[in-house]
Amino acid sequence: MGAVKIPIEVHDNEDGSYKCSFPKVKKAGNYSLLPTLDDQPIKDAPFNVTVHPGGFLLDNTEVTFPDDSVCGLPGPRVALKDAEQNLLFGRKEQVHADLLPLDEIEVVAFPNPDGTFNVVYPPHVHGDFDMHIFVNGVDTKKGNSVSVKPQPLNPSVATAAQAILPQSGSILAKTACKRNP
Numbered sequence: 625m626g627a628v629k630i631p632i633e634v635h636d637n638e639d640g641s642y643k644c645s646f647p648k649v650k651k652a653g654n655y656s657l658l659p660t661l662d663d664q665p666i667k668d669a670p671f672n673v674t675v676h677p678g679g680f681l682l683d684n685t686e687v688t689f690p691d692d693s694v695c696g697l698p699g700p701r702v703a704l705k706d707a708e709q710n711l712l713f714g715r716k717e718q719v720h721a722d723l724l725p726l727d728e729i730e731v732v733a734f735p736n737p738d739g740t741f742n743v744v745y746p747p748h749v750h751g752d753f754d755m756h757i758f759v760n761g762v763d764t765k766k767g768n769s770v771s772v773k774p775q776p777l778n779p780s781v782a783t784a785a786q787a788i789l790p791q792s793g794s795i796l797a798k799t800a801c802k803r804n805p
Contacts, residue, residue, distance in 0.1 A: 652710040678706035687766040696747035711739030
């Protein structure tokens with residue numbers, strides 16, 4: 625795909641220098657800037673310019689829930705975006721979720737390099753919950769009712785537990801994920 629020309633706005637500072645801006649660039653990313661004067665590139669051009677995403681916009685937050693929710697595994701994926709739908713990568717936003725009706729179990733969310741977060745269900749809890757997802761302490765209102773299933777114990781681990789603990793190995797296998805009280 626060829627280079628796309630995007631016009632820049634130039635302001636003459638009337639001191640031999642110019643101030644340039646490119647307000648039509650809305651997509652975050654890396655760009656090559658090739659300013660010209662009398663159709664000739666200026667000295668040291670082209671320049672590499674990085675356009676960073678804007679500020680977090682709650683209305684553009686996207687939450688995608690998996691088809692199956694299993695304790696101990698990733699649950700919803702939260703995509704934080706700015707006003708131009710750019711993912712907010714490399715920022716300091718804080719994402720977490722609460723599971724209710726429990727006594728507000730806070731569920732951690734792990735950031736991905738692309739600006740999304742994976743909310744991971746607690747490994748010890750399963751049952752039916754209302755999940756509320758927060759960004760920087762603000763409820764996104766994009767939560768959902770979830771039914772978190774227990775994660776079955778690996779058959780080889782269950783067999784080993786039964787061999788090591790013949791009288792209680794089967795109990796261990798049944799309590800791998802604790803039931804919602």
